[in-house]
Ligand code: SF4
């Protein structure tokens with residue numbers, strides 16, 4: 001265990017920028033919180049949940065994976081030495097789930113190249129970031145128990161630093177870190193964790209909705225009602241740290257020149273499941289919403305979920321940003337209230 005003074009963090013990140021592409025919390029001129037390339041000017045330690053999850057560091061929203069130039073193939077997917085500073089425990093779990101998904105049937109080299117050398121530094125939450133956080137219900141927070149190289153616990157003027165890997169331990173070897181006795185550190189972390197855990201309310205409707213879905217009574221009226229509201233913007237999938245849908249497109253410039261691009265997609269788009277014949281097995285927005293939420297809550301793959309309840313980490317972003325209020329929180333409450341009577 002180590003201590004790190006908060007006032008030293010910008011200088012530390014500047015030093016790490018020599019070895020890594022450092023992504024960190026910052027504020028825009030409009031005072032919005034973003035998670036992006038480290039800059040001393042915009043860097044802040046006073047941040048809440050950034051709208052976009054850090055999965056983009058592994059799976060960019062749009063990525064050229066190869067090019068053909070004058071008929072010659074060239075692999076264009078870049079390797080990453082990214083350092084993610086200050087992500088939240090739920091997002092670290094989201095990264096673990098996404099990595100597990102991409103490595104399940106043989107490793108996806110584009111994701112592996114970006115993730116294998118990357119460093120994850122979690123900033124444990126001392127309480128909810130806002131009213132939609134439900135990480136304790138999903139067992140993904142407020143602190144991480146896996147999937148991090150370093151974890152920071154806010155102690156006021158300093159961070160207590162927990163090492164989660166050999167790579168993390170190596171990073172704490174610089175002059176910015178000070179030793180602290182293990183027994184004292186463990187006691188302070190225990191107190192922090194207990195307070196944080198209590199501060200984040202649990203959502204009993206999650207377990208009730210999952211049980212209803214497992215038991216199999218029809219929830220069609222819920223999906224029909226919510227399907228009429230959904231405007232198919234895809235926002236819930238784009239802000240979700242565990243959504244991994246993508247599409248591949250070829251951009252042909254000339255007969256001998258072009259690019260293959262991989263981009264985020266969303267199962268709520270009508271074209272996502274449309275087959276080449278024109279047949280669409282999920283022809284209505286109600287059926288697509290049903291599929292998305294059953295995937296999160298019911299048909300998740302055990303290998304991918306790690307120690308979690310299901311394929312949702314409880315970050316609450318879909319509830320924060322869905323323009324018509326069809327986030328996971330609203331969905332589980334609708335199922336529990338309408339079907340579980
Ligand atoms: S709360 Fe919504 S955005 Fe967050 S992990 Fe769950 S489904 Fe994804």
Ligand code: SF4
Pocket residue numbers: 229230231232233234235236237268321322323324325326327
């Ligand atoms: S964010 Fe809301 S409106 Fe947009 S696709 Fe998702 S459920 Fe539909």
